[in-house]
Amino acid sequence: MAQMTMIQAITDALRTELRNDENVLVFGEDVGVNGGxxxxxxxxQKEFGEDRVFDTPLAESGIGGLAIGLTTQGFRPxxxxxxxxxxxxVMDSVSGQMARWRYRTGGTFHAPITIRxxxxxxxxxxEMHADSLEGLMAQQPGLKVVIPSTPYDAKGLLISAIRDNxxxxxxxxxxxxxxxxxxxxxxxxxxxxxxxxxxxxGSDLTIxxxxxxxxxxxxxxxxxxxEGHSVEVIDLRTISPLDIDTIIxxxxxxxxxxxxQEAQKQAGIAAQVVAEISxxxxxxxxxxxxxxxxxxxxxxxxxxxxxWLPNHKDIIETAKKVxxx
Amino acid sequence: xxSKTKKTQFDAVKTLENIESQFEMVQIxxxxxxxxxxxxxxxxxxxxxxxxxxxxxxxxxxDQRSISLNRQGRLGFYAPTAGQxxxxxxxxxxxxxxxxxxxxxxxxxxxxxxxLPLYKAxxxxxxxxxxxxxxxxxxxxxxxxxxxxxxxxAAGVALGFKKRGKQxxxxxxxxxxxxxxxxxxxxxxxxxxYGAPAIFIVQNNQFAISTPRDKQTAATTIAQxxxxxxIPGVLVDGMDPLAVYKxxxxxxxxxxNGEGPTLIETMCYRYGxxxxxxxxPTRYRTSDTxxxxxxKDPLVRFRNYLVNKGIWNEEKENEVIEQAKxxxxxxxxxxxxxxxxxxxxxxxxxxxxxxxxLQEQYEIYKEKESK
Numbered sequence: 001m002a003q004m005t006m007i008q009a010i011t012d013a014l015r016t017e018l019r020n021d022e023n024v025l026v027f028g029e030d031v032g033v034n035g036g037x038x039x040x041x042x043x044x045q046k047e048f049g050e051d052r053v054f055d056t057p058l059a060e061s062g063i064g065g066l067a068i069g070l071t072t073q074g075f076r077p078x079x080x081x082x083x084x085x086x087x088x089x090v091m092d093s094v095s096g097q098m099a100r101w102r103y104r105t106g107g108t109f110h111a112p113i114t115i116r117x118x119x120x121x122x123x124x125x126x127e128m129h130a131d132s133l134e135g136l137m138a139q140q141p142g143l144k145v146v147i148p149s150t151p152y153d154a155k156g157l158l159i160s161a162i163r164d165n166x167x168x169x170x171x172x173x174x175x176x177x178x179x180x181x182x183x184x185x186x187x188x189x190x191x192x193x194x195x196x197x198x199x200x201x202g203s204d205l206t207i208x209x210x211x212x213x214x215x216x217x218x219x220x221x222x223x224x225x226x227e228g229h230s231v232e233v234i235d236l237r238t239i240s241p242l243d244i245d246t247i248i249x250x251x252x253x254x255x256x257x258x259x260x261q262e263a264q265k266q267a268g269i270a271a272q273v274v275a276e277i278s279x280x281x282x283x284x285x286x287x288x289x290x291x292x293x294x295x296x297x298x299x300x301x302x303x304x305x306x307x308w309l310p311n312h313k314d315i316i317e318t319a320k321k322v323x324x325x
Numbered sequence: 326x327x328s329k330t331k332k333t334q335f336d337a338v339k340t341l342e343n344i345e346s347q348f349e350m351v352q353i354x355x356x357x358x359x360x361x362x363x364x365x366x367x368x369x370x371x372x373x374x375x376x377x378x379x380x381x382x383x384x385x386x387x388d389q390r391s392i393s394l395n396r397q398g399r400l401g402f403y404a405p406t407a408g409q410x411x412x413x414x415x416x417x418x419x420x421x422x423x424x425x426x427x428x429x430x431x432x433x434x435x436x437x438x439x440x441l442p443l444y445k446a447x448x449x450x451x452x453x454x455x456x457x458x459x460x461x462x463x464x465x466x467x468x469x470x471x472x473x474x475x476x477x478x479a480a481g482v483a484l485g486f487k488k489r490g491k492q493x494x495x496x497x498x499x500x501x502x503x504x505x506x507x508x509x510x511x512x513x514x515x516x517x518x519y520g521a522p523a524i525f526i527v528q529n530n531q532f533a534i535s536t537p538r539d540k541q542t543a544a545t546t547i548a549q550x551x552x553x554x555x556i557p558g559v560l561v562d563g564m565d566p567l568a569v570y571k572x573x574x575x576x577x578x579x580x581x582n583g584e585g586p587t588l589i590e591t592m593c594y595r596y597g598x599x600x601x602x603x604x605x606p607t608r609y610r611t612s613d614t615x616x617x618x619x620x621k622d623p624l625v626r627f628r629n630y631l632v633n634k635g636i637w638n639e640e641k642e643n644e645v646i647e648q649a650k651x652x653x654x655x656x657x658x659x660x661x662x663x664x665x666x667x668x669x670x671x672x673x674x675x676x677x678x679x680x681x682x683l684q685e686q687y688e689i690y691k692e693k694e695s696k
Binding site: 051056057059061062064065066067068069070071072073074075092093096097102103104105106107108109110141142144164165166194240241242243244245 | 425454455457458459466467471474476477478479480481482483484485486488489491495507508511512514515518671674675676677680681682683
């Protein structure tokens with residue numbers, strides 16, 4: 001075991017898979033000799049060579065097309081989109097092409113591609129760096145969307161994502177890259193995609209969260225505990241497909257739930273979680289399922305992040321509304 | 326007051342003119358079927374020449390029958406190909422089996438001649454997933470509907486060949502309108518930056534639906550767009566099978582020799598509408614233009630050339646026509662006999678392992694389908 005930050009765990013997962021499978025290719029803008037703008041690919045080109053880990057021209061759409069083309073020759077591409085706000089440049093390659101590749105060819109071809117990309121607020125990035133666009137991806141049939149919140153999860157989920165034979169969008173929250181360390185096994189291990197984890201057990205309220213909001217939810221749960229409320233926190237880890245069983249089992253136990261996301265209320269995936277709970281567990285509910293989400297504006301100018309981004313106080317406030325309904 | 330204007334040393338207009346003058350159209354056969362460039366005549370045997378003619382005639386019949394079957398409602402989406410036989414089939418004729426084709430929506434003939442069964446091409450037209458199930462060993466993807474996407478993907482296929490050390494090329498096609506897309510530029514630029522073995526063909530058939538070529542760009546040729554990627558660009562008479570074959574063959578040789586990609590503009594014309602979905606070409610082009618291009622018909626000039634060589638005659642041509650009609654009849658029947666699609670089929674084709682939402686929906690539709 002080693003103490004790792006999330007970014008170190010990601011590098012470790014990439015190194016593991018580059019070693020395990022010669023078809024794995026890592027490429028993107030500045031991921032080679034530079035080791036990535038966040039050092040996620042640090043040392044990989046040196047260890048595996050320019051043939052395996054290489055830079056691309058500055059064009060996201062081209063990177064997406066490159067990945068798709070490489071799959072036809074048996075490669076397993078792990079491209080990087082430098083910031084997920086740049087998704088719009090490559091939206092066709094992702095949603096219009098690779099997500100549909102297996103279906104449109106009736107299984108003749110498939111796209112074992114893992115797109116890594118940083119996102120998320122709280123670190124005062126410039127425009128179009130921090131936007132939470134996972135909701136767009138979750139609406140596209142053919143993709144899986146993974147968002148880890150801990151170093152341990154990041155490594156196991158990324159290895160699973162790379163080994164998956166269908167396209168996976170792997171979103172890395174920038175605020176979580178180096179915010180804390182955790183014990184991470186040095187050997188390889190996997191965490192199944194599509195499986196949530198109960199990060200804290202409780203009996204009065206279920207908080208469903210993902211990304212940076214998992215940590216705000218855990219903080220909120222601790223404070224609520226002091227006031228006598230036992231709160232269960234579920235980290236979705238994969239936001240598409242949703243782990244319905246874990247969510248419903250928890251809600252049937254606690255009879256109350258809130259869904260917490262950093263994205264705007266009209267975006268993200270909270271509405272989907274609420275709808276699934278409504279479909280499957282409405283008779284267990286003692287109160288409506290409320291959402292914690294950002295205002296429905298464009299992502300804030302960096303100085304306005306503290307007043308705009310949802311935090312543990314918003315979670316406590318919404319939790320109390322549901323607990324006292 | 327007279328000002329002393331210093332005359333600039335730099336003449337931007339001249340630079341442009343110099344560039345444009347470098348893109349002269351390659352032609353080997355003129356409209357009468359006479360050789361106009363002896364030195365460029367490709368090394369093709371009599372059998373190869375007649376086989377190319379056979380494919381072009383066959384494809385002209387395929388176009389006529391497809392239009393007719395579409396009108397009868399026995400085909401769906403169809404983009405006519407008449408007029409582009411030299412551009413489509415002579416370019417394909419220069420390829421090898423191991424080469425990988427990324428066609429646009431109009432480039433069904435190339436993937437048929439590369440090995441896609443005709444009935445599958447008809448199922449593609451109708452909208453059936455079996456049409457896109459490409460047989461093992463046939464290196465093509467289904468026709469690409471998103472104009473330009475095939476270009477960035479071709480750069481990836483080509484890089485894949487290079488990394489595997491294979492002596493093969495990725496070949497992709499778009500139209501004149503498609504050369505305005507971002508993916509067009511990104512595709513040729515990526516292939517250039519990686520020195521990847523790709524051949525990018527722009528079939529300039531003069532119109533993107535109703536928009537004429539000169540409304541796409543102020544560039545006098547599309548071939549010169551290769552300069553932006555730092556790769557060779559060639560303008561070729563797209564109604565001349567020998568010229569198209571020759572330039573593609575050379576581009577292929579350069580590519581497999583590790584010398585990188587080439588952009589080829591084939592100057593051609595489509596006689597029919599853009600697609601059979603209600604486009605009416607009389608709204609945007611004149612019958613004068615149509616008849617001017619009909620004089621350049623690739624079949625007419627190639628027929629004259631082969632007849633003069635004594636290796637083609639009416640009897641041979643009629644044999645091809647009858648064969649094509651018979652094959653088409655059999656293929657349509659086979660398409661008719663293909664089982665209808667079920668929602669459970671569509672679900673099964675989504676992922677290797679179905680996620681829980683689809684597992685649940687699969688059971689729901691399986692139940693419905695069993696009633």
